[in-house]
Amino acid sequence: MASGKIIFMPLGGAQEVGASCYFLKLGENNILLDCGCGSTHGIKFTPQFSALLNTPYLQDFHQVSHIFLSHAHLDHSAALPDFLELNERAAVYMTDLTREILSAQLEERFARIEGNISSVAFLQKIPLPHLKISFHQAGHIPGAMMTLINFRGKNILYTGDYSTFPTQLVGSALLPPVKIDILILCGLHARHPNYRRFGDSDSALKKILRKIYFALRYGKSVYCQVTQISKGVELITLINKFLPQAEIFIDDRVMRIVHRFENVHIPIMREQNHPLSAFPQGPHVILSTRPPPMHTGLEILNGDFSLHDDFAATVDFVRQVNPKICVVVHSPPDKIFHSNTTLEQVLINDPDSRTSFIFPKTGEPFEL
Numbered sequence: 001m002a003s004g005k006i007i008f009m010p011l012g013g014a015q016e017v018g019a020s021c022y023f024l025k026l027g028e029n030n031i032l033l034d035c036g037c038g039s040t041h042g043i044k045f046t047p048q049f050s051a052l053l054n055t056p057y058l059q060d061f062h063q064v065s066h067i068f069l070s071h072a073h074l075d076h077s078a079a080l081p082d083f084l085e086l087n088e089r090a091a092v093y094m095t096d097l098t099r100e101i102l103s104a105q106l107e108e109r110f111a112r113i114e115g116n117i118s119s120v121a122f123l124q125k126i127p128l129p130h131l132k133i134s135f136h137q138a139g140h141i142p143g144a145m146m147t148l149i150n151f152r153g154k155n156i157l158y159t160g161d162y163s164t165f166p167t168q169l170v171g172s173a174l175l176p177p178v179k180i181d182i183l184i185l186c187g188l189h190a191r192h193p194n195y196r197r198f199g200d201s202d203s204a205l206k207k208i209l210r211k212i213y214f215a216l217r218y219g220k221s222v223y224c225q226v227t228q229i230s231k232g233v234e235l236i237t238l239i240n241k242f243l244p245q246a247e248i249f250i251d252d253r254v255m256r257i258v259h260r261f262e263n264v265h266i267p268i269m270r271e272q273n274h275p276l277s278a279f280p281q282g283p284h285v286i287l288s289t290r291p292p293p294m295h296t297g298l299e300i301l302n303g304d305f306s307l308h309d310d311f312a313a314t315v316d317f318v319r320q321v322n323p324k325i326c327v328v329v330h331s332p333p334d335k336i337f338h339s340n341t342t343l344e345q346v347l348i349n350d351p352d353s354r355t356s357f358i359f360p361k362t363g364e365p366f367e368l
């Protein structure tokens with residue numbers, strides 16, 4: 001008789017951000033949830049795929065049949081070509097928009113893996129042996145999906161990065177209308193009780209907008225470097241909305257994604273937006289994925305910001321889902337306030353919560 005065991009093991013991106021990749025064994029089915037890269041001090045790293053071969057769960061990478069890719073951010077997607085070199089047969093599922101953004105980001109590395117990829121739509125169901133799988137809107141960035149897996153009557157939801165608030169480009173996450181038994185949560189702020197999102201005066205986005213506003217007002221130009229191409233697009237829409245007079249010059253990588261969004265009817269560009277090759281004049285904003293040039297007199301800005309639920313929203317989300325088990329990943333410790341308060345400690349005191357929590361380490365397998 002086939003085994004009904006559920007095994008979960010992070011290969012990266014457990015109690016940290018970067019190289020998100022989670023192995024899920026459902027009976028005979030071996031699945032990867034996401035396949036991203038990380039970097040520390042500028043040095044790139046991939047998930048610890050080989051750790052799998054040291055477990056009793058897998059003898060050969062070809063036993064991994066399916067990969068579900070939540071969204072196009074590099075910490076969830078950029079190691080896909082590396083894994084497909086180990087297993088050229090794995091079938092990869094992602095939304096059309098994720099595929100578009102990924103192809104612009106991975107460039108020639110994408111062409112080599114395109115044959116493995118199938119596009120899926122929200123609410124589409126795919127049947128696999130002993131599994132029913134469907135995909136749901138995750139908010140966060142265009143194309144981001146949650147993956148719901150039904151295995152032997154149990155519902156397992158992998159959130160990927162998600163947001164329960166609408167952003168400039170996407171609506172909020174839409175939970176599937178079923179009872180969730182196991183929640184695999186990308187809980188970026190699950191251990192940051194003091195972190196509050198946009199709306200608070202500290203929010204990174206407001207700071208960026210305020211700095212741009214003052215620089216332009218005093219006749220200066222701004223060079224804003226973004227870490228992720230899709231965040232560049234988000235910033236363009238924000239600047240267009242809140243600083244409509246600002247002239248924005250956009251680098252070729254961000255521009256490529258802008259065109260892809262516009263192709264699928266997400267309008268981004270306005271008259272004040274130009275390609276960087278158009279020789280900026282007068283006070284302006286440059287949005288680029290590349291490091292700023294030296295000695296230019298431009299005001300340099302870090303364009304990084306969060307598109308994740310804050311601590312309070314994370315608690316509310318898990319309270320609402322109320323799973324039996326919540327596996328928290330993508331969840332770095334609180335390096336600013338060194339607080340030890342987690343999502344778990346808040347919900348343990350909630351009489352209506354039935355959830356027990358696991359904060360797994362990379363390479364640590366759990367039977368769920």
Ligand SMILES: [Zn+2]
Nearest residue numbers: 071073140161
């Ligand atoms: Zn993300």
Ligand SMILES: [Zn+2]
Nearest residue numbers: 073075076161
């Ligand atoms: Zn992420």
